[in-house]
Amino acid sequence: MKRKILLYNPSHLSGISMRLISLCALLGASSALAAPTELPHSGRMLSAAGDPLTGDITLEFRLYTQASGGTAVWTESDTVRMEDGYYSTLLGDSSTLTALDWTGSSFWLGITPAGGAEFGARSPIGAVPLAMNLSGPTTATVVTTAERDALAPALGQLIYNSTLSTVQVYDGSDWQGIGSNDNEGLGEAKAIVWGYNSVGALGMGDTTIRQFPAVNTTLPPGDVRKMSAAGYSHQTNGAVCALLENQELYCTGYEAHIGDGSSSNSTSYRQVGPGLDWRDVHVGMGLVTCGVTDDNDAYCWGYRIYGGIGDGVNSSTYNRAPSRVIGNISWKMLRPGGRYNNLHRAYLCGVSNTTGSANGYCWGLDSYGELGNGAAAENYTTPAAGLIPNHEWEEIVPGGYHVCGITVAQDLYCWGYNGYGQIGNGNTSNQQSPTLVQGGHKWIDVDVGYNETCGLRTDGVAMCWGYNGYGQLGDGTTSNRVNPVEVVGGKTWKSITVGDYHTCALDQEDRAFCWGYNGTYAIGDGTATQRNAPTPVYGEYRYQAIDAGLQSTVGITR
Numbered sequence: 001m002k003r004k005i006l007l008y009n010p011s012h013l014s015g016i017s018m019r020l021i022s023l024c025a026l027l028g029a030s031s032a033l034a035a036p037t038e039l040p041h042s043g044r045m046l047s048a049a050g051d052p053l054t055g056d057i058t059l060e061f062r063l064y065t066q067a068s069g070g071t072a073v074w075t076e077s078d079t080v081r082m083e084d085g086y087y088s089t090l091l092g093d094s095s096t097l098t099a100l101d102w103t104g105s106s107f108w109l110g111i112t113p114a115g116g117a118e119f120g121a122r123s124p125i126g127a128v129p130l131a132m133n134l135s136g137p138t139t140a141t142v143v144t145t146a147e148r149d150a151l152a153p154a155l156g157q158l159i160y161n162s163t164l165s166t167v168q169v170y171d172g173s174d175w176q177g178i179g180s181n182d183n184e185g186l187g188e189a190k191a192i193v194w195g196y197n198s199v200g201a202l203g204m205g206d207t208t209i210r211q212f213p214a215v216n217t218t219l220p221p222g223d224v225r226k227m228s229a230a231g232y233s234h235q236t237n238g239a240v241c242a243l244l245e246n247q248e249l250y251c252t253g254y255e256a257h258i259g260d261g262s263s264s265n266s267t268s269y270r271q272v273g274p275g276l277d278w279r280d281v282h283v284g285m286g287l288v289t290c291g292v293t294d295d296n297d298a299y300c301w302g303y304r305i306y307g308g309i310g311d312g313v314n315s316s317t318y319n320r321a322p323s324r325v326i327g328n329i330s331w332k333m334l335r336p337g338g339r340y341n342n343l344h345r346a347y348l349c350g351v352s353n354t355t356g357s358a359n360g361y362c363w364g365l366d367s368y369g370e371l372g373n374g375a376a377a378e379n380y381t382t383p384a385a386g387l388i389p390n391h392e393w394e395e396i397v398p399g400g401y402h403v404c405g406i407t408v409a410q411d412l413y414c415w416g417y418n419g420y421g422q423i424g425n426g427n428t429s430n431q432q433s434p435t436l437v438q439g440g441h442k443w444i445d446v447d448v449g450y451n452e453t454c455g456l457r458t459d460g461v462a463m464c465w466g467y468n469g470y471g472q473l474g475d476g477t478t479s480n481r482v483n484p485v486e487v488v489g490g491k492t493w494k495s496i497t498v499g500d501y502h503t504c505a506l507d508q509e510d511r512a513f514c515w516g517y518n519g520t521y522a523i524g525d526g527t528a529t530q531r532n533a534p535t536p537v538y539g540e541y542r543y544q545a546i547d548a549g550l551q552s553t554v555g556i557t558r
Helices: 017-029 145-151
Strands: 039-046 053-065 074-082 086-091 108-113 157-159 167-170 175-179 191-195 212-214 224-231 238-245 249-253 265-270 277-285 290-293 298-303 318-324 331-340 344-352 359-366 393-398 404-406 412-416 431-436 443-448 452-455 462-466 482-487 493-498 504-505 512-516 530-534 543-548 551-555
Touching: 053 265, 074 086, 212 530, 224 543, 224 551, 238 277, 238 290, 238 551, 249 277, 277 331, 290 331, 298 331, 298 344, 298 482, 331 393, 344 393, 359 393, 393 443, 404 443, 404 452, 412 443, 443 493, 452 493, 504 543, 512 543
Parallel strands: 224 277, 493 543
Antiparallel strands: 039 086, 039 157, 053 074, 053 108, 167 175, 191 212, 191 551, 224 238, 238 249, 249 265, 277 290, 290 298, 298 318, 331 344, 344 359, 393 404, 404 412, 412 431, 443 452, 452 462, 462 482, 493 504, 504 512, 512 530, 543 551
């Protein structure tokens, strides 16, 4: 693993600066640690008016042995590409850092835009450059005309950070902490969370909203294999479950989703089903959570109305510990659907390991044809009664009031409520049986939200359809779509996930982008501004998976 310098600013990070000082001292003093070969650097550039910049700019990075003056002992010039103001680079990739003597030495980093003056004060290595106004990190003076002209285009603010740091942003009057960055040096497969946190669903030990991606603090040690985020009712009572590499399962947030037998909310993770070896988990939009074990048994917990946890019981009671789904079915996957507003609508859909045209199941409340069996309002409390004929399924994904599934032939079908065109068949009529999504495409991924659907074609192009009141379809508009439309931006994607009113996806470089409703910071760009097109999630994390939840988002670092 590459060694990364830990950066902090001792004058603005009083709460954690001593801990980071100790870590940085070890880098310099211990002969067991190799000299750093690269320094990750990322940031955002804004105009003097506060607008994100786009385009290329060349920056000179220099290391000095003193805080001011002197001659640089290392220099590298990098041209960085800004997208919505964000950029990143890796120092040391063209001008080696290992030639420097790091043992017992102190270095200061200076950054100079081509044709301009050095940004603010230099920062000691072992200190993060937090945020620099062109006039310096502690003054409220705006940039001068000469400085603006020299930079072309004008840069009013520079925000950047590095590994394991708290980032600060200069807002024109004071400093405020906003997040953390780069995942290398954190270890592999860590849980990252951001957005709404009213009942502690982010598992950070509190109920504070996270405007930027943050490393989860309450999970036990170990790599994270799977994370799922959802919950019931707009903006409230969310939950997150995390499956560790050792196959232990932990959940946090609203009490009905936690599954540890208790009836209280939690701001930190609690273990679910000790002794079971879990391989999958999904938190539903209703009050149900389900998991599948290594031996292909499915367990659910939560609200039992209409057979909502698969135990054959129709009851307005809760089961707050895992209950095995009846039927002796060997499950490939199982996910809970439904919605809890004024009336709870609970149903589940899954795929068995059986081959042939009878391996899909949906059961529970059938309000709009969600069970996909061609019959109207026929509720079933067991999976065996909810068999979906005529197709062999790869996956079936239930949402609020509609369901979509991909067959082994990579055809995509949807059924259920279609008031906004979320079935993707060109109209708004409800469908009681699987209905082929229009366009003639083959598909590799699909996810279903409240009243919208998004999928990935086999060529990696993302398409969405249905309700678009918050821009969650990513086509640059807020117009509903009854047929699939391409997500703008020209990217090809690895995966896509749909939350309540926002959508996220991973690109081919494992970077996260989100769009849609952002009033609770679920987009992860640090703002509460609605985004109608893919917007980069703040920071330099690379993700192996991401899941859009109720009004929050969770991910796993690569």
